[in-house]
Amino acid sequence: MNLSKRGEYALRALIDIGIAQELGREILPIGELAEHERIPVKFLEQILLQLNEAGYLESRRGKHGGYRLRKPPRSIRIGDVVRLVDGPLAPIACVSKTAYAPCSCPDEDHCGLRMLMLDVRNAIAKILDRHTLQGVIEVTLRELRRDGVKPPFLEPT
Amino acid sequence: MNLSKRGEYALRALIDIGIAQELGREILPIGELAEHERIPVKFLEQILLQLNEAGYLESRRGKHGGYRLRKPPRSIRIGDVVRLVDGPLAPIACVSKTAYAPCSCPDEDHCGLRMLMLDVRNAIAKILDRHTLQGVIEVTLRELRRDGVKPPFLEPT
DNA sequence: ATAATGTCTATTGGACCAGTCAGGTATCCA
DNA sequence: TGGATACCTGACTGGTCCAATAGACATTAT
Numbered sequence: 480m481n482l483s484k485r486g487e488y489a490l491r492a493l494i495d496i497g498i499a500q501e502l503g504r505e506i507l508p509i510g511e512l513a514e515h516e517r518i519p520v521k522f523l524e525q526i527l528l529q530l531n532e533a534g535y536l537e538s539r540r541g542k543h544g545g546y547r548l549r550k551p552p553r554s555i556r557i558g559d560v561v562r563l564v565d566g567p568l569a570p571i572a573c574v575s576k577t578a579y580a581p582c583s584c585p586d587e588d589h590c591g592l593r594m595l596m597l598d599v600r601n602a603i604a605k606i607l608d609r610h611t612l613q614g615v616i617e618v619t620l621r622e623l624r625r626d627g628v629k630p631p632f633l634e635p636t
Numbered sequence: 637m638n639l640s641k642r643g644e645y646a647l648r649a650l651i652d653i654g655i656a657q658e659l660g661r662e663i664l665p666i667g668e669l670a671e672h673e674r675i676p677v678k679f680l681e682q683i684l685l686q687l688n689e690a691g692y693l694e695s696r697r698g699k700h701g702g703y704r705l706r707k708p709p710r711s712i713r714i715g716d717v718v719r720l721v722d723g724p725l726a727p728i729a730c731v732s733k734t735a736y737a738p739c740s741c742p743d744e745d746h747c748g749l750r751m752l753m754l755d756v757r758n759a760i761a762k763i764l765d766r767h768t769l770q771g772v773i774e775v776t777l778r779e780l781r782r783d784g785v786k787p788p789f790l791e792p793t
Numbered sequence: 794a795t796a797a798t799g800t801c802t803a804t805t806g807g808a809c810c811a812g813t814c815a816g817g818t819a820t821c822c823a
Numbered sequence: 824t825g826g827a828t829a830c831c832t833g834a835c836t837g838g839t840c841c842a843a844t845a846g847a848c849a850t851t852a853t
Contacts, residue, residue, distance in 0.1 A: 480637055480718075480760055482727040482753065484842065490749050491741065508798065517740050522843050528800070541851020544798045557752065561637075570639040583674050584648065589785060591776035592647050595714065595767055596639065602759040603637060610752055619748035628746060641811060665829065679812050685831070698820020699828045800849070808841080818831070823824100 486565040489526050491516050497552045497616045499632035508545035515631055533563050552616055558607035569600040643722040646683050648673050654709045654773045656789035665702035672788055690720050709773055715764035726757040
């Protein structure tokens with residue numbers, strides 16, 4: 480039931496870029512992002528590249544380059560990002576909606592385990608597909624403000 | 637968000653042994669189980685051994701040997717079996733109740749991602765910890781009967 | 794020009810998964 | 824008592840994936 484580091488970093492990156500954008504930073508260089516989240520730069524590169532290819536980010540090269548969101552945060556579903564980076568949400572393939580594959584069990588139609596795992600898949604999907612990047616960003620900023628903590632990415636370094 | 641084959645086989649084995657027991661078979665040899673579920677015998681052996689050590693099963697050696705449940709199915713929570721075989725239910729360690737570990741993010745207390753993943757963990761745990769082996773067995777048998785399908789393990793082979 | 798940034802491809806070390814192999818030991822039946 | 828059946832134990836292997844690293848190349852601002 481694991482979210483990979485890759486998936487975790489992808490989400491953290493999108494959230495950070497979204498926060499930066501919300502706070503007036505139009506573009507965020509990868510170095511700043513990597514430092515803030517303590518992610519190895521070259522590993523993060525690959526992930527941002529993937530998010531770029533998938534249409535979530537756009538990049539500007541050269542000096543003062545960096546990444547920004549290509550779509551409004553409200554239209555980015557967390558579940559879709561996880562699916563992109565980590566694969567299907569379902570714990571076993573025979574209950575996946577987006578990547579169904581038959582399982583090896585003798586009678587899929589009368590498999591109590593399958594029904595249970597379908598519940599689990601639906602519970603996960605319900606949460607991750609109902610939450611957007613916008614929502615996560617709002618929650619994060621609200622919590623920061625409530626505790627009087629200065630948000631990150633206010634100033635270019 | 638994956639259940640490993642090992643975890644899947646462990647659950648299927650417990651369910652099958654429970655079904656057999658419900659239907660009057662006091663003990664189930666591994667060969668019959670492996671054949672029915674199409675699991676490599678030697679792989680299944682390791683898994684049943686682990687379930688034995690963990691107190692879920694007891695075994696009888698020699699001719700007419702096999703495995704049976706050591707506890708009543710009602711007292712076996714699916715979530716605990718998954719934890720035993722596959723590790724924590726939480727998608728990331730910083731939201732695990734049974735195996736918490738701090739994450740690398742700069743501010744765990746104001747991490748929107750963490751709050752979201754905590755929701756996911758709780759949703760998974762709610763399902764897997766509320767369902768017992770008894771429940772899964774009942775559902776399976778009910779579905780089989782509803783469709784008039786003969787349940788497995790009625791006769792020793 | 795050059796320094797700062799992103800792009801792209803290749804590779805690596807290690808962990809883990811799923812399974813295999815080669816026996817050893819206990820139990821039962823004839 | 825001997826053999827068949829079945830569980831017990833440990834080593835090990837091929838493959839895949841994760842996380843990270845390395846280095847050459849392209850683009851942009853100053």
